[in-house]
Amino acid sequence: QSVLTQPPSASGTPGQRVTISCSGSRSNIGSNTVNWYQQLPGTAPKLLIYSNNRRPSGVPDRFSGSKSGTSASLAVSGLQSEDESDYYCAAWDDSLNGPVFGTGTMVTVL
Amino acid sequence: QVQLVQSGAEVQKPGASVKVSCQASGYTFSSYYIHWLRQAPGQGLEWMAWINPYTGGTKYAQQFEGRIVVTRDTSISTAYMELSSLRSDDTAVYHCARSSIVITDLIDFWGPGTLVAVSS
Numbered sequence: 157q158s159v160l161t162q163p164p165s166a167s168g169t170p171g172q173r174v175t176i177s178c179s180g181s182r183s184n185i186g187s188n189t190v191n192w193y194q195q196l197p198g199t200a201p202k203l204l205i206y207s208n209n210r211r212p213s214g215v216p217d218r219f220s221g222s223k224s225g226t227s228a229s230l231a232v233s234g235l236q237s238e239d240e241s242d243y244y245c246a247a248w249d250d251s252l253n254g255p256v257f258g259t260g261t262m263v264t265v266l
Numbered sequence: 267q268v269q270l271v272q273s274g275a276e277v278q279k280p281g282a283s284v285k286v287s288c289q290a291s292g293y294t295f296s297s298y299y300i301h302w303l304r305q306a307p308g309q310g311l312e313w314m315a316w317i318n319p320y321t322g323g324t325k326y327a328q329q330f331e332g333r334i335v336v337t338r339d340t341s342i343s344t345a346y347m348e349l350s351s352l353r354s355d356d357t358a359v360y361h362c363a364r365s366s367i368v369i370t371d372l373i374d375f376w377g378p379g380t381l382v383a384v385s386s
Contacts, residue, residue: 188371193311200361200376201311212374244311248371253325255301255373257311 159184159256160245167264168235176261178228178245184256188248190228192221195242195260204243205230232263240265268292270362270377277383283350286380288362295343296320298364301373302336302347306358314360317345320367352384 161179168174178190189208193201203212205221208228218234228247232239245258273287288300302314315326317336324336330349338345345362359379365372 191372200378202376203372203374206372206374246311246373252313252327254313254316254327255371256313260310 159249160247160258162243162245162258162261164259165262165264167266169266170235170237172235173231173233174235174239174263175232176230176243176245176263178230178258180226180228180247180256182226183251184226184247184249185223185228186226187250190221190223191246192219192230193244193246195244197242201244235265237265239263268364268375270364270375272360272362272377272380275381275383277385278352279386280353280384282352282384283348284352284382285346285348286360286362286382287344287346288377289342289344290364291343293364295340298366299370300336300338300345301363301365302334302345302360303363304358304360305379306355309358315347316365318367319345349382352382354384356382357384358382 166174192205194204195201208223209221220231243261246255249256269291271289276284278284296319299316301316304312314330315336317324319338333350335348359381361376361379363373363376
């Protein structure tokens with residue numbers, strides 16, 4: 157079961173900016189950094205943002221992340237058709253001693 | 267390059283057990299935790315367990331305690347996840363993934379997944 161709350165969907169036209177929120181609690185986002193994953197249909201999740209706002213090598217700078225308190229957000233600027241995907245936030249949970257994930261957001265490029 | 271190669275799809279009957287393997291290559295196996303996560307059809311990601319390949323230490327999510335066993339064989343850089351007393355709602359794609367022993371909370375690479383279908 158998902159512990160972090162995300163909107164089920166988000167959409168935008170090419171070139172627009174889309175933001176996805178992720179809400180947690182003190183034991184997860186409130187105490188640890190947030191990571192974001194992109195999952196294309198039928199594939200494994202791919203790390204998109206780590207440590208709240210850092211991008212792994214190869215991830216375009218159109219993707220950015222932020223965190224405040226027990227919430228985080230992912231922004232995709234200059235939306236492109238290949239950004240159409242599911243996005244998940246994740247954070248370590250100190251009570252669970254394991255990672256917890258968001259409910260997932262499907263981004264559609266109109 | 268980093269690879270996590272998982273065993274093939276399985277079909278099991280309710281009440282049976284399934285064992286999924288995850289063979290790592292391209293990095294030092296003992297330096298990264300192996301996590302097991304699953305994704306039911308059309309659903310989100312659910313963490314199940316981790317194992318420290320160096321020590322063999324494990325942690326299981328409470329909802330799987332008593333039904334899951336995670337092991338490893340360091341000689342072949344392979345981790346295993348066995349889930350017993352299968353139910354229909356265990357039908358899912360099971361992924362292994364890794365996180366550094368130093369930065370435990372960052373899962374940075376995932377295996378492709380193994381479909382486990384539970385059906386009578």
